[in-house]
Amino acid sequence: MDGMKVSRRTFGKLVGAAGAGTLVAATGGTPAAAATTWTATGTAVTALRSFDDTMKSFMQARGISAGQLAVTYQGRLVLARGYGNNSPETIQPTSLFRVASVSKSLTAAALVRLAQDGKLTLGDSIAKHLDLTPPPGQAVDPRLSSVTLWRLLQHTGGWDRDQTAFDPLFKDRIIAQALGVPMELHHADVIRFMNGQPLVHNPGSTVSYSNYGYLLAGRVVEAVSGLPYETYVKQKLLAPLKITRMASGWTIARHSGEVGYRSQYSGPTVLDGSGSTVPAPYGTFSMRLQDANGGWIASAVDLVRWASAFDTGSTLFNATSLGRVFAVPTVGVNANGWYYGLGWQVRPVSGGTGRNTWHTGSLPGTYSLLVRTYHGMSWAVVFNQRDDPSGLSYSEIDSALWTASRAVSSWPSHNLWSTYFA
Template sequence: MTTLSRRRLLQTGAAAVPAIALGARPARAASFSLPVTGVVPSSMAGFDQAMQKYVTEREIGCAQLAVAKNGKILLARGYGSYTRTTSEGRVFARVQPTSLFRIASLSKNITGAAIARLAQDGKLSLTAPVASLLGLSADADPRLAQVTVTRLLQHLGGWDRAVSPDQLWADHTIAASLGISLPVDHADIMKWSTARKLDYDPGTKYAYSNYGYMLLGRIIEKVSGMSYEAYVKQKLLAPAGITRMKLGRSLMTETGMSEVTYTSKLTNKTVLDDSGTVVPYPYGGFNMPNQDANGGWLASAVDMVKWGFVFDKAGTVLNSTSLSRIFAKPEIGMNSGGSWYGFGWSVRNNNVGTLNTWHTGSMPGTFSFFARIQNGVSYCAIFNRREETGSPDFDSIDPILGQATGTVTTWPTTDLTPKYF
């Protein structure tokens, strides 16, 4: 769902991000209309101009941007519009700063925080073997016994989607192998995966694993005695003052007006039944509820930057020990670029003695980016489509927002957080 290897790794914050001219590409459609909502202080106009150009170049229908500094939301913007069919007909809506988007793998730092909270409360050991916690058999591969909670969190669990299928996107293969009907659920995915050998020795290399984070969701449920969604809402989001976020559903008919619609040129055979119907990929081409702990959350950009405040300092959600664990280097150390993967965050040192942390999210119909950089600045951008064949590079949002940060000479003082509670 997320490819980190192509990302520019926020080496030292805005000042050191490679400059990319905001006028590098011509607009793709002169007639492309872009309604906007929300608040943009004049001193932060560079952010808005960059986003409008980025969205227009890619003809993105729905997007959001939120920017914060030192615990205050300073910019909140919605871009574009969408229509949704309801019982009363087709309804038109402009994207608001509070509209909900699928955030894909930005969900991983939420799951990482939930695991850290369980450990903080003395309910879970981070060194516990996952097979024992979930009752998984290691008969197919004894190395499964070496997979710990921490190794799942840091993508060191032994599954490599460059070698074997990504279990969260192999519904048809799993159903056929198990001789069952679609849709498959978490238990089916675990049964199929556990019967297969690992791709490498756990703890020896980094390989991004959506399945590993799906397993973390099941651990949260097993240890807490609550559903994954209920635990996160009660123990993490509510204390942080976040009320809108929820897990997403697969079909447009299952969503409300506050959630944008998603766009993709791609189609897939539905994974929700055995009909073989070819559907738009974002709506039934994958099973959204199965993504939950891996990539299933709905949020707005303002929700995400507010969520990011939880990691700024110890508080009611996470204590200092938990924060240290979340951003600690893994047993394999840093990669060749000087960054590492923590509990749902990519991490690196910056040149002011603090950490830059970030993540991207990507699935058909969604691209998202969230970064916390030096000097207390954070920003989140979310879009209702992702890069596909023939479209401009979506990863360029990273240096573009970094460059926009450098255009702010005076940061505003008005806190928008109460406006978007």
């Protein structure tokens, strides 16, 4: 789009990606196993063997110990698999993984649903719903009142983690020292600190992926609904779809059925001021802060079930709401034609629904991808790591699964939904 601005790094490389401050390689890294023990759970489907083969080769090349895949076709759940590669635990189709920024689709949907129910309008300023008081002695950027809920969800609020090298979701120590508060931080600490920081861009003028914008969106959900963010999402969005396993993840402890996370890196904890070195997935970032931005845990079957809520005829969202989720923004249409909608990346295509939609997620110990295709397929894939000594890309799972889907000559007629959703 003429006149569109995007911050210096390619926006597409930022979506779903999140750091955790300064990390260092952990001693010993992730050792390669002398022998490979490969396990796959769930129902094997001969016609869909290309998906199993893709997951096996992808995981073994990177030493990924735990992975999961679910695939739907024309509204039917046709594949749900858990994969273990020298894993100390059995990975089931219902095992839970952190999904990182795939969580943004739930947060955006919560605001869209509140708008559908007449509780707010997406054109509301955040100032209508949130306290923008800065720390003592600091002033609020007057442009902050021009940040609307639309702009939060489309990453055009005016913050820029690229140009400032400052993503407040991963600057816990700086914020704690500035405010004189202890770690682990609360949402209110981050918001108060950021209320005293100037915006980098005029709101609505520039796309820059903002985890902080989604932190704020979660607080708007709470302010308007009167419920904790997680409770609202579970009650209004997940329960109607019979999704009961999804939850907000914890930084150290694990939920029942949740996998362990791996990384070759370690770093200082943000859970207290000790400066102790911890494994990267367990305390170099705060899952409490991440909730609306990247804090959910889910299985792959839960994610494709969630994706079905955005199909035509949805029981959760009316046509107006679905139109809002996938509406073309006034700025931010990439040269390749894709853009960020409300919690989803969107690429217009010919045929079918006329669009592919997707989101990735990335945190230390996590890589995730959720895809909805224009011709009636969807898939979700999750891994319990995002880095390893091989240096191989994890984003390549996207093209690999597209290739696997094209190798299917005849799609099965069965439907596994009732196996996983009572």
